[in-house]
Amino acid sequence: MATKKSAPKKKTDNNLSPHIKTFWKIFAGFILLIILFFLLASWGVFGSLPDETSLENPEKNLATEIISSDGKTIGKFYKENRTPVPFDTLPDHLVNALIATEDVRFYDHSGIDGRGTIRAVAFLGSRGGASTITQQLAKLFFTEQVSRNKLQRGLQKIKEWIIATRLERRYTKEEIITMYFNEYDFVNQAVGIESAANIYFDKPPSQLSTVESATLVGMFKNASLYNPVRNPVGVTNRRNVVLSQMEKYDYISEKVKDSLQALPLNIKFTPQGHDEGSATYFREYARHFMEDWIKEHPKPDGSKYNIYQDGLKVFVTIDSKMQEYAEQAVKKHMAHLQKAFDEQNKKNKTAPFRDITEEETKSILNSAMRKSDRWREMSNRGIDEEDIIKSFKKKVPMRVFSWKADIDTVMTPMDSIRYHKSFLQAAMMSMTPQTGEVKAWVGGIDYKHYKYDMVKKGKRQIGSTFKPFVYATAIDQMHMSPCDTLPNTIYTIPTGKHGLLQPWTPKNAGGGYGGMVNLKYALANSINTITARLIDRVGPQPVIDLVEKMGVDTEKMPAVPSIALGTPDVSVYEMVGAYSTFANEGVYVEPILIQRIEDKNGTVLYQNVPKTKDVISNETAYVTVSLMEGVTQSGSGSRLRGTGREGSAVYKNAVTGYPYNFTNPIAGKTGTTQNNSDGWFMGMVPNLVTGVWVGGDDRATHFASTAYGQGATMALPIWGMYMKSCYADEDLNVSTEHFKRPAKLSIETDCSKWREGNSDIEEIPDEFGI
Template identity: 35%
Template structure:
């Protein structure tokens, strides 16, 4: 019996030994196959030593603040010296406490995992992965294999980890790891994560913030602090405990940090959201064109998304925040009044109008191209589904059909706002629309709209340049111009009973934006001279040679208008608004730099400039823009001009201060829909409040005293003398007696 047992034990022992040997041999063969490249070539030490990480291109404001990125992977590599010590401590304590002791593979951890996790089923034993192994995975990812995929990938990572340890120092490995490891929200590297979740560079992370980000590495979706703040906070506390356990920090300090709630300062650098998305989109367009003419030293083209360029812009991030806040505050309130003014008679609810508009859409045309009848197309487009749509009340998801969606979007007012430094043309704020996610069309750079009365300063500038005195009087009386289809320009509101005999000086005519006088001034100066003057002031758009030009029927971009108006506070010289100051490569070497484009030739005399500034200050002090003072309480040195186009389609305001010129437009993207009333749609009500609220915010920030406390130049004595007259006067008895009653005339083009 004993012999049988001994024989059995001997065979079992041999069988077990053979099985174990076979398993070991299998692992060795599999590892050998991985090592020699049977499952894909492993990177050589030379390749590992020349690792080139793709790096996001950064967009900086004028003060070096990060405002955006262009990337495939959201990554901004840092040098080791930029990492705070507590960040490294948190990483080591949580992910690989024996990091400085092993050569890429931690044998003790693997044994622990084998016995506790595999044999005893203790999931808390961890996975045995070192920082170097994780780095290998981060750098090269994992591939899919039909059999033994997990083992093959693990062996590949182990081989790469050993080679990484042979090529790099421990500090260099930590640097590579922290610059490549994935964090929540598709973010790669600690710097990008720090900027996104805490709006600061990684070097400025507190212990709490560093522990939070390191804590997300366990499962970056599950512990995403943006989505699961309390869960992330609990994970942060685990990291702090680990730091205490391994003597990286004092327990009392850790407990004190745990008492503080986790606070985020989240800044998304997604192309569609965040600060100044329209500006960043335009910068990308311009940089893409610029880089076509510049190549790397090796002759290759720059890659905007991978080469880690640094784009320095002229934008002021704080001013942009104020401008966007002002826009949202006003437009949200104006939209409610706009919709209420139409009531049930709103054009976006009119069936015939909707059908006509719908037939112009790509969705309708695509279905028609398939041979469907109009009725069948309408039935298809009437099917409801869940859609993300824009709303000021921030309820984006609604059940809507395509027809519903069209009606929904037709009702919204949109806007464009640009402010520039008049001495250089540097763009300080840029708002292309109400929300880039839903309205991609840029009203600053792309849109050309009729500018209304904001064109009148060009007419009056030409008049003063032509020798017409500021105190020349014009009657308010409306005249019919027979050679232009009996066109009869009129003024807004009811005409005074004595309009035929009431005369305004040029200053009052402009400050009150009197249409009838603007056309008469254009007649006296000549259309061709006014057009030439506007071109000297920087307008490149072709202007219509019609009498209605005086009332702003020309369609001009906000950019052009801003550059031209800058001449009034830039020694009579227009500027070209620009947004990029320089572009650098990732080493900080300059690729290209840009200087302001300022017209060296004056567009008009100093006398004209000073007269026009008095005219436009009167617009604010007592004219159509007086609500800047009466409603919004602004007592700054401000000049300006309001503008409203025919049928209240566009509202404009141009605000001029000594060191900032801002242009604001408000209207509906569909030109068939205007404001219901002039009271609501006039520039003083629709566009001016954005500037006013913006300037209120600047006034409250002492950092902008150089803008808000600046004063206009003092006019020369001859200017003040020529302006010293009554703003209005009535015709005397004899002039009334002999004044012609003829209310028609021909308009002379020149």
């Protein structure tokens, strides 16, 4: 039987070519899809991209800088605290630190690092990311906030790649690095490397050391996390990583790396917030000046300048060192004086007020309540007045001022008002009399808590600091000499004279009367009866006319004899300008604060032109200065010489900085008002006039006794400490010379010569050479 043959087996096809072709088709399609995806992104299908103009001129909010007379930025006006700097001001080690840490192949790629991208994809980012400096700049410039959605973040990444390649085509590598440094937000209101260097190290970028540069470059990883103020340990560790990267790529040696890593962080935090930093009160004055100036000076196209965005440069007369010395003097003395004031108030049931009724106290507090920011904000929200008042009686968390540091506490807003009124205030201004340039301006003890500027806005009674104007009028009108004598006896100006409705009989402080005294002694010891005799002779109106020519607002100054003792309210600003007339040989120069304004390109938009006025002769000015020199030689200002009442316990408790031991010529005048509410000192050397006021926020806030409340105790020490610092800084060239004597002087100021023809006058004190 024949057997059936089995069917032959089908031959296996081992040809893979169709599969390979399919793979390449899919791969090519994938590549084309990616290209199409990039094209669609570049065409704006997934969201707008910047056009050619935007890339050439990326929009920025540039801060307006306030630049001191010695070239230091003392403040800014900004929405973003950014001030661009050019590449040539960036030190090499700063640029090297950035490249070594962020993008070591920066100079080899065209915006996208292919090797880095493949590595990041292959190892899922575990061995570092692939983002180049150019991509990071693209993200800072043009893309919205980074999304947490993976799809959206992918789209953002594609946009960054496209923008990065465009940036590389249009800018040099140096320009890209510069833009990156200028754009990055280093937190704490430090946008850009210029702000960061000044805020964290109090120096410009050009002066950064290698270790400081590494600290700032380390913040590029995550500025919020590596914040030098809040996380110094983390910042130190990150800085050391940057230094290791610099050593790895041969920018520094291993030995240098090890030595730098061992250094402390040495952050010198210098915040530039509107409430912080140097010259805060002056900066607010400058802001108002700029706002007023902008209204009257539009751009060439008719639009208005914006001080928060246009990158203007405001060059001011303030000297950064003198401003620092002024603020230090105010802080040191006022913290010390406050201790004495608080000690006196321990047994004062109406503290911090004195000599007022309970109803008057309530009136002060209620007035302050209605003027407060809290009241204004709640009123603007439409809250009923009764509910606002109730809110001031409920305890809330708040931060209050103290001389050691701000205190976090819980109290009612009304209690906080009373608490803050318990602090004595101070104001100070210093000016070059020949030019009118204001060199220092301290408007209060702490701008954050006390925003009212007592230099220019605040006006208080000036006490005996007004007397030199009376003496100057008498010298000018009657050719009187410092050596002329008058009887130190009770003096009454009768009813009807000078328009008086009642007779006026001033009393001497301390009740000292008797004998004949010369004018120099009378002014040095602030004898009221002599000043009364002088104003009776010349009349009140000529004195008012004189101070008006010297820049004092006299609209509310009554033409009555009592102004001679300092009853008018005058500002520190006005007093310094007026006293400068004496030091400037009788010529008044209006105080200057803003020298010039430039736009971001350096074009001058405003240039100050000094305003001057001849007020009195150089002879009258010199003789008045000679009178005021007696105040510091053997009068109420003699503490500046080291001859004050240093043995007094009161003096030791209330005065700081003693002894001052000045030996150079100084003219000045102290002032103390009724109830010791205001203490003044006006001090002059030939090229610097400085005025100081100290007192309470309200006149009811004052010391119980004149020993503490007089100008020589409250205000003079600030002047003394400030001038000691100025003289110690030889670069400031503060004069130690004599005041300029007129070539022709017909009035005798050397009373030792005057005595030769008047030897029968025995009552004149020997210390005045008579």
